[in-house]
Amino acid sequence: MKWHIRLKLEHLSTNNIIIPHWQQFIVKRELVKTQLHPDVDAVLDRYKFPVWVTREYDSADRQWSHSESDCGFHRIYRLIAQHNRKVPSALVRDLSQLPIVESATIGDIGYADLPELQATQMSVGTGARSRQTIGVPGAHELFTSGDHRVTVAVLDTGIDLDHPELADALLPGYDFVDIINGAGQFVGDFLGFDDKPDDEVGHGTHVAGIIAAKGMQMPPGVVPQCRVLPVRVLGAMKKGNKRVGSGLIDNINVGIKWAIDHGADVINMSLGVKSTGGGLPHQEVVDYAQRKGVTLVAASGNDGKEESYYPGALPHVITVGAIDELNRVAPFSTYGKQVDFVAPGTDIYSSYLENNYAFSTGTSHAAPFVAGAVALLKSYALIKAGIELGDQAIKYLLQQTADKVDPHFKHRKAGFGKLNLLDALRLLDYKLR
Numbered sequence: 001m002k003w004h005i006r007l008k009l010e011h012l013s014t015n016n017i018i019i020p021h022w023q024q025f026i027v028k029r030e031l032v033k034t035q036l037h038p039d040v041d042a043v044l045d046r047y048k049f050p051v052w053v054t055r056e057y058d059s060a061d062r063q064w065s066h067s068e069s070d071c072g073f074h075r076i077y078r079l080i081a082q083h084n085r086k087v088p089s090a091l092v093r094d095l096s097q098l099p100i101v102e103s104a105t106i107g108d109i110g111y112a113d114l115p116e117l118q119a120t121q122m123s124v125g126t127g128a129r130s131r132q133t134i135g136v137p138g139a140h141e142l143f144t145s146g147d148h149r150v151t152v153a154v155l156d157t158g159i160d161l162d163h164p165e166l167a168d169a170l171l172p173g174y175d176f177v178d179i180i181n182g183a184g185q186f187v188g189d190f191l192g193f194d195d196k197p198d199d200e201v202g203h204g205t206h207v208a209g210i211i212a213a214k215g216m217q218m219p220p221g222v223v224p225q226c227r228v229l230p231v232r233v234l235g236a237m238k239k240g241n242k243r244v245g246s247g248l249i250d251n252i253n254v255g256i257k258w259a260i261d262h263g264a265d266v267i268n269m270s271l272g273v274k275s276t277g278g279g280l281p282h283q284e285v286v287d288y289a290q291r292k293g294v295t296l297v298a299a300s301g302n303d304g305k306e307e308s309y310y311p312g313a314l315p316h317v318i319t320v321g322a323i324d325e326l327n328r329v330a331p332f333s334t335y336g337k338q339v340d341f342v343a344p345g346t347d348i349y350s351s352y353l354e355n356n357y358a359f360s361t362g363t364s365h366a367a368p369f370v371a372g373a374v375a376l377l378k379s380y381a382l383i384k385a386g387i388e389l390g391d392q393a394i395k396y397l398l399q400q401t402a403d404k405v406d407p408h409f410k411h412r413k414a415g416f417g418k419l420n421l422l423d424a425l426r427l428l429d430y431k432l433r
Contacts, residue, residue: 222372
């Protein structure tokens with residue numbers, strides 16, 4: 001990945017220059033542009049920092065929609081370094097001070113913890129506890145196991161596209177990790193560009209199984225009848241002696257928008273990044289999701305402290321912490337006012353690479369239980385009444401039925417409480433009568 005600058009202009013004032021989207025640029029280098037605006041170009045020349053000028057986002061249609069324009073997508077550019085040279089902070093500072101520039105930041109990398117997955121002998125009973133504690137079996141028996149008209153996007157390390165638990169549920173996805181090489185010590189398939197969101201790490205496959213596994217050699221997913229849209233936004237990176245899931249924050253943004261534009265009703269993001277200045281990460285795409293009625297679910301983090309990780313810390317996103325086998329908030333679960341719910345996150349059994357299965361622990365594996373719950377509520381509303389259940393209605397149902405951990409309506413570690421899927425469906429069924 002080459003270093004880049006993310007530049008947002010105050011107004012669309014590039015003299016009608018046709019600027020390619022960065023994905024177009026990767027496959028069609030003849031589209032390359034090296035200039036954007038005289039004021040911007042002058043600063044880049046002063047620092048002798050040549051760039052390729054590309055658009056950060058692509059429009060869903062041939063023209064920018066009102067929702068896209070309101071979120072400012074048409075004014076955001078990615079200036080990609082032509083050489084493997086780190087972006088000088090003074091260059092970004094000088095760009096930020098230009099009257100035509102709203103913001104300028106250096107492209108940063110977001111991370112997701114990749115705990116060691118522990119393989120075990122396959123057993124249909126393995127992992128039943130976590131599903132039972134939130135009422136998945138009863139939800140399937142009394143109400144529904146999902147509907148093919150509802151799509152859950154999984155933004156992660158990709159998905160094992162041939163896994164028998166998941167293959168029938170998968171829609172054609174996209175890979176936003178295989179981009180221009182240069183920045184960071186990434187492991188796996190990053191040198192070539194392709195659009196195949198296959199998983200080389202196992203994290204995304206494990207998450208997807210919690211959502212939509214058939215239940216062949218593990219308990220069924222929360223919504224085995226729903227569709228899954230795999231969007232690869234994380235690769236594997238060496239960080240010291242540890243391997244973590246990592247990807248450009250800007251590519252995660254693009255992946256969120258792509259998923260929304262390709263029909264996602266719910267987006268699961270078992271990832272997060274701390275804000276290090278230059279605005280709130282993911283803000284414009286979270287705003288876009290809200291305008292389009294898409295529910296976003298994110299993991300709270302795994303440092304066991306009161307911290308804010310994005311996108312989970314943003315309003316509109318449902319942020320999920322983890323509970324252990326005794327239904328207590330797990331000691332590793334990041335907490336704070338942003339946490340909305342807790343769900344099982346300790347020793348969760350699910351699908352893994354090479355048609356295998358494994359245990360894993362973390363808020364990464366609690367979030368997909370809630371994403372699946374959202375999809376199940378949406379499915380039941382469609383089946384029962386032909387209604388497309390909105391994001392605010394979903395949040396109301398989950399909040400009113402969560403199992404409280406104390407007398408307060410909201411707890412700083414557990415949010416509104418433990419996910420209770422069965423009671424949420426009961427409340428929805430009552431409201432639909």
